[in-house]
Amino acid sequence: MAESRPLRADARRNRAKVLAAANEVFAAEGLAVPLDEIARRAGVGAGTVYRHFPTKEALFEAVVSDRIESLTAVGREALASLPEAGDAAATEQAFFRFLDVMVTDAGSKMDLADALTGAGVDLQQSTLAVAADLRAVLTDLLRRAQAADTVRTDIDLADLHALVIGAVAAERSRAGHSGLARQVIYDGLRTAPRP
Amino acid sequence: MAESRPLRADARRNRAKVLAAANEVFAAEGLAVPLDEIARRAGVGAGTVYRHFPTKEALFEAVVSDRIESLTAVGREALASLPEAGDAAATEQAFFRFLDVMVTDAGSKMDLADALTGAGVDLQQSTLAVAADLRAVLTDLLRRAQAADTVRTDIDLADLHALVIGAVAAERSRAGHSGLARQVIYDGLRTAPRP
């Protein structure tokens, strides 16, 4: 699963350029963009893209995996910042801040939205592994928030996941978004009534 | 807007077969499906599809318009069933039942989801008009529900629309869906705390 050999410096540079270009372009246009466009933006030949990623979908997944990994890292930090025994307010804040990060990130990246909503994408093993890490973190945060009596206890990870996707879709659907849709979803998640 | 002449029997039959096939296939795969596939499933030649619908997008819109019109009709019935002066419980029930219909319908039809989220589709005048009707009905129902103090008053039609899309996306994202995501969104919409 790991690359067998460390890449040569120029190869590593090219891989990075391709990923950067793919990041931009996939975020802006989703899976639909032609691969040649990515190669052009990366300043490399199409063949070079294929040297590093066996298919276009693999490149797409690499981009998405990177994003998921970033999100996971943010989630880990949120978890780490929580006091061992739950301070309810801090837990609540950490939980919803992390949701905000996820929703905002996915909301601004066509690729993530595509991947999450499964629009014509079949995620592979490696991506699924990365996604599992994210889910693990999210599960922990959810449990903590529920333990702190901040989030309703009848929902599980799958529900939360679905709701994040829902929030992303809601945000995407609005030209000038007020953010209220997201707020409604958060409110629905809370144990307590809105003040 | 109405066809000038009644179609011949065979033409009507084939048009119906095409629409039925398009319904199925678009629902299952969205706009991305090749037109030949639709023709094949309908048991007609590709040319026949084009006799009835000038472009692939026109066919897509016909399917989507039909769905939207059905939804609008359901919405109108819901409105009609409401007592003039608002019975809060009845109003609430009518409102959320209609949301259920929308979410369930769109949730099982890729095409509606695509159309609603505007995924690579440019809707034409006629479809937009149909969509406007649906929005009008939805606006009325929302107003009634808000007047009956059932739904929070800080959200408007656009927010609600976004949330429906969010609920659809949430449902779609779950293989075995428990329906809780939808419930969370509904709860977020209510004025009152959950019991």
Added chain:
Amino acid sequence: MAESRPLRADARRNRAKVLAAANEVFAAEGLAVPLDEIARRAGVGAGTVYRHFPTKEALFEAVVSDRIESLTAVGREALASLPEAGDAAATEQAFFRFLDVMVTDAGSKMDLADALTGAGVDLQQSTLAVAADLRAVLTDLLRRAQAADTVRTDIDLADLHALVIGAVAAERSRAGHSGLARQVIYDGLRTAPRP
């Protein structure tokens, strides 16, 4: 070669309508026009066109044949109007007037031009027969003009035919045509120098 049976009145009427429409449309756009367009303009179904003409090309030829027959008739009149023993001036006039008719007619009808220049058209037996009649008349007129010492004697029918086509092409090629190209060709045909 003649139709086996006299057509019923309505059939004859339809045939005429189709021919009239084809005349117009082929003249304006050449062979490229879709057959449905002709049927529409004739106010009949596509099937009706095929009842009277086995292929699109046959219809095209019918139109062209008609035109050629008209030209032939004009040519015959020109021949008939000539005095037995050649009056040089009258012969010259008759000859060039007939050329004028041919060039003007073909010049304003894309179909004739197409047919004459052989643009993607393979003329069939029946049309060729009609064309042979025209050639016969033209040959007579040419001989008479040559006998009257009005037209150079080194050219034959084939040359003359080619020059008519050339004049047509020349006329067609000019947006605002002055007619001088035609004049140059006529002058080249004459025995005598221009005054």
Added chain:
Amino acid sequence: MAESRPLRADARRNRAKVLAAANEVFAAEGLAVPLDEIARRAGVGAGTVYRHFPTKEALFEAVVSDRIESLTAVGREALASLPEAGDAAATEQAFFRFLDVMVTDAGSKMDLADALTGAGVDLQQSTLAVAADLRAVLTDLLRRAQAADTVRTDIDLADLHALVIGAVAAERSRAGHSGLARQVIYDGLRTAPRP
């Protein structure tokens, strides 16, 4: 206008093969020939044709432009070979020899004929520029010939252009051509009577 970088050897080879095939096929059949046929004759895939020429029409124009450029070069040489102060006989010869080249070339190439007569072709800027060069050269030659009292002075470039097209059409129309049609047109152009 010039390609920014020299093409790779294989690309140059294929581009040449495509142009050569297009030359042949367009010359034989005009614009109507399917692009796949050209690709097949060139021994390349259809995509390769599109790598070098963005549309079928662009390829057509490239072929036609090449032909026109060759003609223009020949015309320039003819002009250059003329003595400053007009030697009437030399001027006449140069003029008519150039006409011969044009007529012969266009006469054997359907594409040029199509392009010249504007049969369903919309020429683009670049081709029009090339054509303008040819017209400039032709104008110069015509002026010189008229100044040398060799060609009648009542005709202008447009007339001459039309007559060239006429001569081409005349030649095309004859299976075994005697060349006399061309001669007649030339004679019509001269000031002096034929000897």
Added chain:
DNA sequence: TATGAATGAGTGTTCATTCAT
């Protein structure tokens, strides 16, 4: 017999992937 709907092969064009240079 007329109608116009159905057919289906064919067209230009795109793009993921492979391969010669």
Added chain:
DNA sequence: CATGAATGAACACTCATTCAT
């Protein structure tokens, strides 16, 4: 190894011709 040219299978759409009504 990188390059970018070549490939070829799709795809949307058109239209001459056939055939059910």
